[in-house]
Amino acid sequence: MPGMMDTVLNLGLNDITVAGLAILSGNRRFALDSYRRFIQMYADVVLGVKHHIFEDILERYKDDNGYHSDTQMSADDWSALIVDYKKAVRDALGQDFPQDPTEQLWGAVGAVFESWMNERAIVYRRLSDIPASWGTAVNIQAMVFGNMGDSSATGVAFTRNPSTGANEHYGEYLINAQGEDVVAGIRTPQSLTKKARQEMGDAEPSMEEAMPDAYGELAQVFTQLENHYRDMQDIEFTVERDTLWMLQTRSGKRTAKAALKIAVDMADSGMISQEEAVLRIEPLSLDQLLHPTLDENAPRDLVATGLPASPGAATGEVVLSSSEAERLAKAGHKVILVRTETSPEDIAGMHAAGAIVTARGGMTSHAAVVARGMGTPCVSGASSVRIDQEAGNFSVAGRVIKQGDIITVDGASGQVFAGAVAMVQPEMSGDFTTLMGWADEARTLGIRTNGENPTDVKTAKGFGAEGIGLCRTEHMFFEADRLAHFREMILAEDKESRINALEKILPVQRQDFVDIFRIMEDKPCTIRLLDPPLHEFLPQSEDDVAAVAKATGLPAGELMRRANELHETNPMLGHRGCRLGISYPEIYEMQARAIFEAQALVSKELDLLVHAEIMIPLVSSDKELEILKTAIEKIADQVRAENGHDIAYTIGTMIELPRAALRAADIAKHAEFFSFGTNDLTQTTFGLSRDDAGKFLPDYVAQGIMEKDPFVTIDQDGVGDLVAIAIERGRAARPGIKIGICGEHGGDPASIDFFHRLGMDYVSCSPYRVPIARLSAGQAAIRHKNTT
Amino acid sequence: MTKYVYEFGGGATDGSAKDKNLLGGKGANLAEMASLGLPVPPGFTLTTEVCVHYNENDKTYPAD
Numbered sequence: 001m002p003g004m005m006d007t008v009l010n011l012g013l014n015d016i017t018v019a020g021l022a023i024l025s026g027n028r029r030f031a032l033d034s035y036r037r038f039i040q041m042y043a044d045v046v047l048g049v050k051h052h053i054f055e056d057i058l059e060r061y062k063d064d065n066g067y068h069s070d071t072q073m074s075a076d077d078w079s080a081l082i083v084d085y086k087k088a089v090r091d092a093l094g095q096d097f098p099q100d101p102t103e104q105l106w107g108a109v110g111a112v113f114e115s116w117m118n119e120r121a122i123v124y125r126r127l128s129d130i131p132a133s134w135g136t137a138v139n140i141q142a143m144v145f146g147n148m149g150d151s152s153a154t155g156v157a158f159t160r161n162p163s164t165g166a167n168e169h170y171g172e173y174l175i176n177a178q179g180e181d182v183v184a185g186i187r188t189p190q191s192l193t194k195k196a197r198q199e200m201g202d203a204e205p206s207m208e209e210a211m212p213d214a215y216g217e218l219a220q221v222f223t224q225l226e227n228h229y230r231d232m233q234d235i236e237f238t239v240e241r242d243t244l245w246m247l248q249t250r251s252g253k254r255t256a257k258a259a260l261k262i263a264v265d266m267a268d269s270g271m272i273s274q275e276e277a278v279l280r281i282e283p284l285s286l287d288q289l290l291h292p293t294l295d296e297n298a299p300r301d302l303v304a305t306g307l308p309a310s311p312g313a314a315t316g317e318v319v320l321s322s323s324e325a326e327r328l329a330k331a332g333h334k335v336i337l338v339r340t341e342t343s344p345e346d347i348a349g350m351h352a353a354g355a356i357v358t359a360r361g362g363m364t365s366h367a368a369v370v371a372r373g374m375g376t377p378c379v380s381g382a383s384s385v386r387i388d389q390e391a392g393n394f395s396v397a398g399r400v401i402k403q404g405d406i407i408t409v410d411g412a413s414g415q416v417f418a419g420a421v422a423m424v425q426p427e428m429s430g431d432f433t434t435l436m437g438w439a440d441e442a443r444t445l446g447i448r449t450n451g452e453n454p455t456d457v458k459t460a461k462g463f464g465a466e467g468i469g470l471c472r473t474e475h476m477f478f479e480a481d482r483l484a485h486f487r488e489m490i491l492a493e494d495k496e497s498r499i500n501a502l503e504k505i506l507p508v509q510r511q512d513f514v515d516i517f518r519i520m521e522d523k524p525c526t527i528r529l530l531d532p533p534l535h536e537f538l539p540q541s542e543d544d545v546a547a548v549a550k551a552t553g554l555p556a557g558e559l560m561r562r563a564n565e566l567h568e569t570n571p572m573l574g575h576r577g578c579r580l581g582i583s584y585p586e587i588y589e590m591q592a593r594a595i596f597e598a599q600a601l602v603s604k605e606l607d608l609l610v611h612a613e614i615m616i617p618l619v620s621s622d623k624e625l626e627i628l629k630t631a632i633e634k635i636a637d638q639v640r641a642e643n644g645h646d647i648a649y650t651i652g653t654m655i656e657l658p659r660a661a662l663r664a665a666d667i668a669k670h671a672e673f674f675s676f677g678t679n680d681l682t683q684t685t686f687g688l689s690r691d692d693a694g695k696f697l698p699d700y701v702a703q704g705i706m707e708k709d710p711f712v713t714i715d716q717d718g719v720g721d722l723v724a725i726a727i728e729r730g731r732a733a734r735p736g737i738k739i740g741i742c743g744e745h746g747g748d749p750a751s752i753d754f755f756h757r758l759g760m761d762y763v764s765c766s767p768y769r770v771p772i773a774r775l776s777a778g779q780a781a782i783r784h785k786n787t788t
Numbered sequence: 789m790t791k792y793v794y795e796f797g798g799g800a801t802d803g804s805a806k807d808k809n810l811l812g813g814k815g816a817n818l819a820e821m822a823s824l825g826l827p828v829p830p831g832f833t834l835t836t837e838v839c840v841h842y843n844e845n846d847k848t849y850p851a852d
Contacts (some may be wrong), residue, residue, distance in 0.1 A: 116839055135840040141832075
């Protein structure tokens with residue numbers, strides 16, 4: 001992470017050696033400039049004297065002399081300034097700036113080691129899953145000077161475009177400068193290539209034009225490094241009097257879009273294999289590609305323009321500090337962080353922000369690099385933005401935008417707009433389709449979606465879902481046109497009036513399934529029969545009861561009485577799931593009839609065979625399943641006879657209770673498929689209510705009792721063991737039984753890897769997780785090719 | 789004796805990109821670039837083990 005650990009440049013300079021450097025270089029101004037930089041950096045990083053103290057001294061000095069730029073400072077000016085700097089150190093610390101190079105060196109080494117334990121490093125490690133026990137190394141390296149006149153420069157480059165992935169050199173440099181000037185965004189740097197300069201409309205020459213020899217050499221190094229590392233590289237370099245020096249190389253951070261393009265391009269050119277390309281993409285990063293972009297036709301009110309530092313669009317409230325961004329984001333606000341520039345101290349706030357805008361800094365500034373790595377939209381170097389922290393606003397050419405005002409940031413164009421701008425869903429690019437195709441070739445797991453409304457199901461199918469793994473029917477009853485009938489059913493005193501009410505629901509419920517079957521055609525659809533306790537459908541407070549009574553004409557007293565009657569102390573473990581089916585068989589019978597009739601209808605209409613998988617929830621005993629299955633089969637026979645059309649269905653069960661997992665052999669005698677409901681299985685295995693876990697789970701993770709939140713990544717040792725047992729016993733009793741998972745773990749890469757190893761048939765996840773699941777399943781298959 | 793200091797550039801290079809855990813990402817890649825014959829200003833890396841020692845032993849360095 002750039003700038004995460006501390007750096008000290010020009011170490012070893014003191015009142016005596018600076019004179020030597022002046023003689024050796026034949027450039028006294030350069031030597032003194034280096035020395036004053038050293039005092040400032042060392043004092044800041046090692047001695048803890050705030051760097052703004054030195055900036056203020058410099059600004060005041062320039063003001064007093066009528067200078068507006070550092071380049072106007074002469075050797076004598078720097079010399080005078082050094083006296084002021086050293087005095088500032090003495091005033092702040094009560095002791096002189098250390099002159100002994102050995103003392104300077106040990107001080108700097110200690111500061112770097114200590115910076116491993118500072119706040120920003122701790123936050124970064126937490127965000128990146130890096131244990132504190134690793135420690136940091138310290139590099140001590142001969143100085144090469146990018147500030148030794150106009151034949152010297154320093155820069156940052158990427159071997160390919162980290163924003164789009166295009167195979168072109170990308171970067172920035174500054175003539176007569178030191179590395180910190182580029183990274184910290186203090187001066188806005190110049191383009192590396194002529195093409196980029198022309199595209200940006202810059203007047204200042206690119207490196208390609210100003211230093212053709214050094215640039216030519218750099219371009220060769222790019223090729224050599226890419227071929228060697230077989231990946232896009234992020235490089236820091238310095239040119240000292242026309243000689244190129246390499247200061248750093250590492251795999252470059254990139255957007256998801258760039259990652260896809262680079263992986264596909266490198267595989268196409270034979271640099272890496274298709275399987276390596278699939279492994280190169282972080283599955284969760286695909287989320288970025290699914291982000292909306294601005295609607296081209298939407299009206300917009302442009303406030304400021306900067307550099308397109310990290311693509312994507314976001315709307316939110318303006319915040320001017322990282323702590324405020326964190327605070328508001330925690331409270332559920334969408335915020336846009338607007339800063340003059342960012343530094344590693346801002347990392348938590350940047351993480352919390354929906355987008356980032358900076359007034360200073362280039363395409364490789366701290367804000368730009370970090371934002372791209374996080375997948376957060378960013379506009380950097382919006383130089384017309386003036387931030388007034390005290391007044392709590394920023395202004396552009398006299399127009400004032402206050403903290404809390406809504407703005408929209410478009411990281412792809414580098415524009416900032418007032419108010420909210422309408423957005424559209426993105427098109428999936430060719431690289432996405434290509435790479436997903438490679439993942440599909442590799443994977444053995446099927447990918448299904450959880451979904452119950454036509455919009456979700458259509459979206460998921462577009463993302464490549466091969467079926468529905470979980471269609472929850474209870475959501476359907478909350479719709480206004482049937483809630484009243486459903487309540488009538490719950491309030492019914494006897495079976496006959498219950499059936500009466502259910503008959504009114506049947507046609508609407510059938511239409512729900514017709515809509516879904518039409519979209520999924522002959523792909524399998526797993527439909528879960530009613531799961532939550534009945535009181536969830538009844539109004540709770542007296543006011544609610546009165547409102548419902550008025551709207552439906554149902555007697556308020558009756559509603560209240562029945563709601564009280566149905567009240568449960570612990571609904572999660574109460575009268576729900578198949579227990580409802582046992583008590584009120586007519587509910588499941590109505591649902592089964594709705595499914596079968598819809599199947600017959602759509603099968604006829606589309607001339608294919610709709611495959612429904614009817615899933616019974618919360619089973620703990622084979623008896624429950626046996627009773628309910630018999631009842632449902634009876635309905636199927638009736639519908640077949642009535643319609644004269646074949647119906648293709650199977651009946652299976654959720655495995656979401658430890659007892660069901662342990663008794664899987666008995667249950668499999670009746671179940672044609674198992675679908676692991678790992679949300680409930682995690683709750684019931686840990687004896688832990690998910691809704692209450694938020695209060696203490698963070699402590700458990702922080703103290704290492706749990707490695708991760710078990711509702712995000714499956715607990716392989718405990719819950720996973722039950723899953724493994726159930727699969728083994730289930731398959732022993734019924735070879736070929738279809739096995740999938742429909743908990744939220746179905747969209748988590750680490751959990752998918754585990755389900756692949758267990759030999760499941762498919763995973764099912766929410767629509768927007770489908771691409772992530774496809775890629776994760778492909779990666780799991782490649783990773784374990786030789787072990788399973 | 790544990791090796792706490794790795795040199796790079798200037799003719800002698802001890803580490804490589806494989807030594808990320810010991811040399812840190814930057815140090816390991818500097819060593820790797822030096823081995824490839826690229827122009828890297830000479831220097832040396834104090835390993836992460838020194839850091840662990842430093843932070844665990846009241847800000848002191850290993851004896852050897």
